[in-house]
Amino acid sequence: xxxxxxxxxxxxNLSPQQLLHLAIDLSRQFGVRALDTRQKYSDQPxxxxxxxxxxxxxxxxxxxxREFAVVVRGTDGVEQVLLLVVAxxxxxxxxxxxxxxxxxxxxxxxxxxxxxxxxxxxxGPMIETTTIDVQVKNPLPWADHPGLSGAYRANGMTIGVIxxxxxxxxxxxxxxxxxxxxQQAERAGFSTVWVRDVPLLDPSxxxxxxxxxxxxxxGYLAAKTETISLGTSSVVLPLRHPLDTAKxxxxxxxxxxxxxxxxxxTGDRAVEFxxxxxxxxxxxxRFRESLSVIRQVTENRFPNLDSSLGTMRGTDLLPKPTxxxxxxxxxxxxxxxxxxxxxxxxxxxxxxxPLDQQDLNIQLWRRLSAQRGEAGYKPFNQxxxxxxxxxxxxxxxxxxxxxxxxxxxxxxxxxxxxxxGVDQLMINFKHSRRPVADVMAxxxxxILPHFPAGNHVAEGR
Numbered sequence: 261x262x263x264x265x266x267x268x269x270x271x272x273n274l275s276p277q278q279l280l281h282l283a284i285d286l287s288r289q290f291g292v293r294a295l296d297t298r299q300k301y302s303d304q305p306x307x308x309x310x311x312x313x314x315x316x317x318x319x320x321x322x323x324x325x326r327e328f329a330v331v332v333r334g335t336d337g338v339e340q341v342l343l344l345v346v347a348x349x350x351x352x353x354x355x356x357x358x359x360x361x362x363x364x365x366x367x368x369x370x371x372x373x374x375x376x377x378x379x380x381x382x383x384g385p386m387i388e389t390t391t392i393d394v395q396v397k398n399p400l401p402w403a404d405h406p407g408l409s410g411a412y413r414a415n416g417m418t419i420g421v422i423x424x425x426x427x428x429x430x431x432x433x434x435x436x437x438x439x440x441x442x443q444q445a446e447r448a449g450f451s452t453v454w455v456r457d458v459p460l461l462d463p464s465x466x467x468x469x470x471x472x473x474x475x476x477x478x479g480y481l482a483a484k485t486e487t488i489s490l491g492t493s494s495v496v497l498p499l500r501h502p503l504d505t506a507k508x509x510x511x512x513x514x515x516x517x518x519x520x521x522x523x524x525x526t527g528d529r530a531v532e533f534x535x536x537x538x539x540x541x542x543x544x545x546r547f548r549e550s551l552s553v554i555r556q557v558t559e560n561r562f563p564n565l566d567s568s569l570g571t572m573r574g575t576d577l578l579p580k581p582t583x584x585x586x587x588x589x590x591x592x593x594x595x596x597x598x599x600x601x602x603x604x605x606x607x608x609x610x611x612x613x614p615l616d617q618q619d620l621n622i623q624l625w626r627r628l629s630a631q632r633g634e635a636g637y638k639p640f641n642q643x644x645x646x647x648x649x650x651x652x653x654x655x656x657x658x659x660x661x662x663x664x665x666x667x668x669x670x671x672x673x674x675x676x677x678x679x680x681g682v683d684q685l686m687i688n689f690k691h692s693r694r695p696v697a698d699v700m701a702x703x704x705x706x707i708l709p710h711f712p713a714g715n716h717v718a719e720g721r
Contacts, residue, residue, distance in 0.1 A: 394514070394578045394579035394580070395578065395579070395580060396579065396580040396581065396582060396584070399580075399581070399582065399583050399584030400518070400582055400583045400584075401583070402583050402584065402585075404583075405518060405583045405587060406489070406517060406518040406519050407489045407490070407491075407513075407516075407518060407519045407520055407521045407587060408489075408521070408587055408606075408639075408714075409714045409715065410451060410452070410487060410488070410489045410519065410713055410714040410715070411451045411452045411489040411491070411521060411639075411684060411713070411714055412451070412639050412683050412684060412714055413712070413713075413714055413715075414632065414633065415632070416678060416711065416712075417674070417677060417678035417682050417683060417684060417685060417711050418451035418452070418683070418684045418685075418711055418712070418713050418714065419450055419451060419674075419684065419685050419687060419703070419707070419708060419711050420450055420451050420452030420453065420454055420489075420491070420641075420684050420685070420686045420687070421442075421445050421450050421452070421453050421454070421686070421687050421689070421700075422453075422454045422456065422493060422643065422686050422687065422688040422689075423438070423442070423453060423454065423455050423456060423469065423470040423477075424438060424469070424470040424471075424689075425438070425441040425442060425445065425453075425689055425696045425700070426438075426441070426689060426690075426692070426696050427647075427689055427690060427691060427692030427693060427694070427695075427696060428467075428690060430467075431461060431462075431463055431466065431467040431468055432461070432467065432468050432471065433467070433468070433470065433471065433690075435470065435471060435472075437697075438470065439480070439481070439484050441696060441697060441700070442481060442484070442485065442488070443484065443485060444697060444700055444701075445488065445700055446485050446486070446487060446488040447704075448700050448701070448703060448704030448708060449704055449708040449709075449712060449713055450488065450700070450703070450708065450713065451488070451489060451684060451713035451714060452488060452489040452490070452491050452521065452684065452686070452713075453481065453485075453488055453489075453490060453491070454491040454492065454493035454523065454686055455469075455470060455474055455477055455478055455481070455490070455491065455492055455493070456469025456470055456474070456492075456493060457469070457474040457492060457493075457494060457495045457496050457525075458471075458529075459496065459499060459532055459535075459536075460529070460531065460532050460535060462529050462531045462532070465528075465529050465531070466529070467690065474492055474495060475508040475509075475511075475512065478490055478492070478512045478516070478520070479511070479512060479515060481516075482512060482515045482516035482517075482519070483515070485516075487519075488519070488713075489519050489520075489521055489714075490512065490516050490519045490520050490521070491520070491521035491522075491523055491589070492509075492520075492521070492522055492523045492524075493523040493591065493609060493643070493686065494523035494524050494525035494589070494591040494609065495509075495522065495523065495524050495525065496525055496526070496527040496532070497524050497525070497526070497527075497546070497547045497550040497551060497554075498526055498527055498533070498538055498542070498543040498546040498547050498550065499527060499532060499533070499536045499538060500550070501569065501570075502549075502550040502551070502553035502554045502557075502569060503553065503557060503570070503577060505550070505554055506553070506554045506557050506558050506577055506586075507577055507578075509522050509554075509558075509581075509586055510558055510577075510578075510579045510580060510581050510586065511579060513579075513581050513582055513586065514579050514582060518582045518583060520586070520587075521587050521589060521607075522586045522587060522588050522589065523588075523589040523590075523591055523609055524547075524551060524588060524589065524590060524591065524594075524605075525547075525590075525591035525592065525594055526543045526544060526547045526594040526595055527543055543595065544594065544595030544596065546569075547594055547595070547596070548596070548600075549567055549568065549569060550569065551588070551604065552567070553565060553567060553569060553570075554586070554588075555585070555588075557572070557576075557577040558577065558580060558581050558585060558586055559580075559581075559584065559585045561576055561580075562574065562575065562576045563576075587606045587607070588604075588605050588606050588607075589605060589606060589607040589608065589609050589639075589641070590604075590605040590607070590608050590609065591609045591610075592609070592610060592611065598624065598625070598628060599628060602625065602628035602629045602638070605638070606638055606639075607638050607639040607640070607641065607683075608625055608638065608639075608640050608641065609641045609643065609686070610640065610641065610642055610643070611642070611643055611661060612642055612643065612644045612645075612661045612662060615676055615677075615680065618642065618677075618680060618682070619680040619681075622640050622680055622681040622682070623681075625638075625640055626681065632681070639683035639684065640681060640682060640683050641682070641683060641684045641685075641686055642677060642682045642684075642685055642686065643661070643686040643688060644661065644662045644663070644685055644686070644687060644688065645659055645660060645661050645662025645663075645687075645688045645689075645690060645691050646662055646663060646664075646665075646670070646687045646688070646689065646691075646692070647659060647662070647663070647664035647665075647691045647692050647693055647694075648665070648666070648667060648670065648692065648694065648699045648702065648703075649664065649665060649666045649694075650694060651666050652666045652667045652668050652706075653666045653668050653669070654666035654669070655669065656669050656673070659691050660691070661688075662688070662691065664691070664693075667702060667706055667707060670707065671706075671707060671710065674707070674710070674711060675710075678711070685711075
């Protein structure tokens with residue numbers, strides 16, 4: 261059988277007839293025919309239909325690629341009604357559901373509404389969880405990957421943001437209203453939020469990113485956002501065991517509905533390596549070996565591994581990625597040849613260079629991968645610090661790896677970056693002198709309409 265999706269809902273005290281309404285409506289909403297059989301089995305006038313016998317539903321399921329079951333829990337009586345149907349679909353005693361075979365229901369009018377709206381319409385409080393197909397025996401099409409399709413457009417540039425979404429002095433941000441700001445970014449139309457991986461504070465080098473652990477934070481954001489793609493910029497592979505990275509990344513992939521983009525790096529802070537017992541000079545080789553292990557354990561079942569990082573026999577890593585593999589983005593060069601990066605990564609995250617130099621950089625990347633619209637095309641991202649002035653016409657002034665300027669000249673820069681082939685501009689607001697909430701509001705009104713996000717809808721979680 262194919263993927264199984266069980267939607268479990270906590271509702272109020274519903275009658276058996278209301279439960280039947282809800283079950284059939286949910287089956288419609290998820291695009292599965294098993295519980296919605298009006299056209300095939302009903303000879304009653306439109307608006308009324310016979311509820312199919314569970315034994316017939318079980319027979320119908322044999323031709324489906326996906327099993328689907330609905331469990332609604334409330335009072336004991338409420339739970340019994342739908343659990344009988346579910347048990348019947350799973351092949352239990354065929355007589356269990358027979359007393360409901362002659363029930364009738366008024367055709368619900370909520371079939372295309374959001375799940376939360378549907379359940380609330382039936383009454384009662386709700387808690388929703390989803391059973392995940394952790395083995396993913398039938399991966400979803402790569403071309404429909406929500407993280408990629410939301411982060412990029414076929415013929416234009418998108419704009420993402422790098423956490424934390426605040427301007428601050430020194431190495432440690434305040435993290436005030438951090439989730440609210442990311443939710444504002446999602447509503448405004450930014451395509452991606454990129455979460456940093458900074459294991460240890462080095463006061464002499466950069467900052468601590470969003471402070472919180474990368475994977476814990478992404479799990480939280482997966483529950484607090486709906487459509488924005490979630491990226492890492494970037495996980496320091498030499499400091500992590502690849503099995504742990506693979507499991508964490510695949511877990512976030514599932515929990516976010518397929519929105520994860522896995523940015524990876526060799527690490528640029530020498531002080532972190534001795535703390536982890538890793539030779540700094542080995543980081544390039546260890547990076548390649550780690551990425552190879554991640555690819556093998558996420559893309560194969562029960563792989564046989566022999567590496568300096570471990571031996572694996574007769575066991576498997578779960579969950580597997582929702583779309584068969586994880587979208588991996590290389591950060592910088594990472595002591596690797598560009599040919600290797602083009603062959604082993606799904607995209608490239610790079611730093612801000614003068615326009616003509618970045619143009620040459622992108623042209624080389626396209627020659628090694630593919631042009632836009634061609635098979636094998638791989639996105640190119642540029643990370644840039646932006647300090648947006650309140651004066652929309654403020655002239656550009658160079659800052660570290662970026663610009664301080666007004667929105668009108670910024671629009672010209674954005675169009676120039678788009679023209680040379682930047683697929684996504686990743687904005688870092690660390691040097692912002694204005695509240696980032698105000699800056700993002702200005703982006704949403706005046707800039708993002710020119711550079712909209714992709715068009716995915718995250719898959720059910």
